[in-house]
Amino acid sequence: MKKLILIGGGHAHVEVLRQFGLQPPADVEITLVSPDRHTPYSGMLPGLIAGHYTFEQCHIDLQPLAAAAGARHLPANAQALNATQRVVTLSDGSKLDYDVASINVGSTPVVQGVEGAAQHAIMVKPVAGFLTHWATLIERVRAGSVTSIVVVGGGAAGVEMLLAMQHYFAKQTPRQSVEYGLVTDAPQLLAQHTSGVRAVLTRNLARKRVAVHCGLRVSRVEAQALIAMNAANIEQRIKGDAIVWVTGAAPPAWLSHCDLNLNDKKFININNNLQSTSHSAVFAVGDCATIAGAAYPKSGVYAVRQGPILSHNLRAALSGTVLQMYTPQPRALALISTGERHAIASWGPLALHGNWVWRWKDSIDRAFMARYCG
Numbered sequence: 001m002k003k004l005i006l007i008g009g010g011h012a013h014v015e016v017l018r019q020f021g022l023q024p025p026a027d028v029e030i031t032l033v034s035p036d037r038h039t040p041y042s043g044m045l046p047g048l049i050a051g052h053y054t055f056e057q058c059h060i061d062l063q064p065l066a067a068a069a070g071a072r073h074l075p076a077n078a079q080a081l082n083a084t085q086r087v088v089t090l091s092d093g094s095k096l097d098y099d100v101a102s103i104n105v106g107s108t109p110v111v112q113g114v115e116g117a118a119q120h121a122i123m124v125k126p127v128a129g130f131l132t133h134w135a136t137l138i139e140r141v142r143a144g145s146v147t148s149i150v151v152v153g154g155g156a157a158g159v160e161m162l163l164a165m166q167h168y169f170a171k172q173t174p175r176q177s178v179e180y181g182l183v184t185d186a187p188q189l190l191a192q193h194t195s196g197v198r199a200v201l202t203r204n205l206a207r208k209r210v211a212v213h214c215g216l217r218v219s220r221v222e223a224q225a226l227i228a229m230n231a232a233n234i235e236q237r238i239k240g241d242a243i244v245w246v247t248g249a250a251p252p253a254w255l256s257h258c259d260l261n262l263n264d265k266k267f268i269n270i271n272n273n274l275q276s277t278s279h280s281a282v283f284a285v286g287d288c289a290t291i292a293g294a295a296y297p298k299s300g301v302y303a304v305r306q307g308p309i310l311s312h313n314l315r316a317a318l319s320g321t322v323l324q325m326y327t328p329q330p331r332a333l334a335l336i337s338t339g340e341r342h343a344i345a346s347w348g349p350l351a352l353h354g355n356w357v358w359r360w361k362d363s364i365d366r367a368f369m370a371r372y373c374g
């Protein structure tokens with residue numbers, strides 16, 4: 001009997017489990033390694049924070065998916081992988097051998113080189129840890145000990161998170177006055193989107209009195225403030241009773257303890273078959289991996305698209321049949337929520353916005369979740 005290890009419960013692996021549940025592979029022992037039973041759907045996280053969704057509505061229960069696929073679920077993290085010997089070391093010190101392994105563990109916010117960020121900032125990933133901090137932050141706002149919140153990160157995720165938090169507190173704690181700030185080292189917000197999208201979003205932020213600081217590189221985080229440098233190397237201090245970190249993607253630290261081929265940013269190098277470029281028995285998808293020579297953003301949209309091809313290729317690798325190729329789509333639809341039940345659609349040069357866009361996004365998200373939460 002061959003052994004398949006799925007490391008992580010990300011968007012692609014839930015699709016692998018679903019398809020294996022519909023048609024379990026013969027003579028294969030499947031192990032899912034994931035520290036949490038419930039895996040979040042990133043597209044609905046801002047809606048959860050804003051109060052539009054419950055935890056259950058935007059988290060996938062891995063237990064029934066794993067059971068249907070005949071897989072055992074080990075609630076642990078991977079700590080190292082020896083791809084030459086085909087052995088995974090878990091956080092409890094145990095070791096698992098495998099014939100084929102797949103890695104779908106996402107990414108972490110970039111904090112390297114920022115003094116105090118790990119100690120004082122609230123990291124948006126991993127999501128389970130963030131939700132624990134979010135519950136504490138709600139109580140701190142209600143108690144009046146938090147009167148300013150600063151989000152570090154000027155991409156869509158950072159903007160969505162700030163506006164979601166602002167919407168929640170405006171509805172749930174209207175008597176508590178909270179100021180909001182957004183800090184990014186980029187010269188403008190949403191650098192990967194068009195000027196039309198940025199214009200709509202800028203008006204939205206201005207109307208909601210969010211202080212936007214572009215072109216500032218954060219050098220230090222303190223308990224109630226951050227220190228940042230502008231292009232002229234002039235230091236600025238920005239007050240924040242709570243600082244939420246939603247910067248670009250960094251690979252999980254444990255990948256550095258693997259003998260896989262990594263790129264210069266320490267993400268796993270993969271080919272168009274979603275295989276490691278150095279060890280063909282290891283597949284990797286989502287934010288933790290990058291197709292060598294391809295340029296595409298770290299976004300859950302790509303992990304979702306990789307899921308069906310990964311499912312096919314894991315079966316093929318176990319049975320010795322032909323693999324399929326994955327090609328990242330040249331552009332992806334982005335539906336950016338703005339706190340309330342309103343959203344902006346970004347597609348190439350197009351920028352559309354309105355309540356109807358949020359309803360469209362909501363229907364897409366609920367349809368995705370329905371595939372895994374039957």
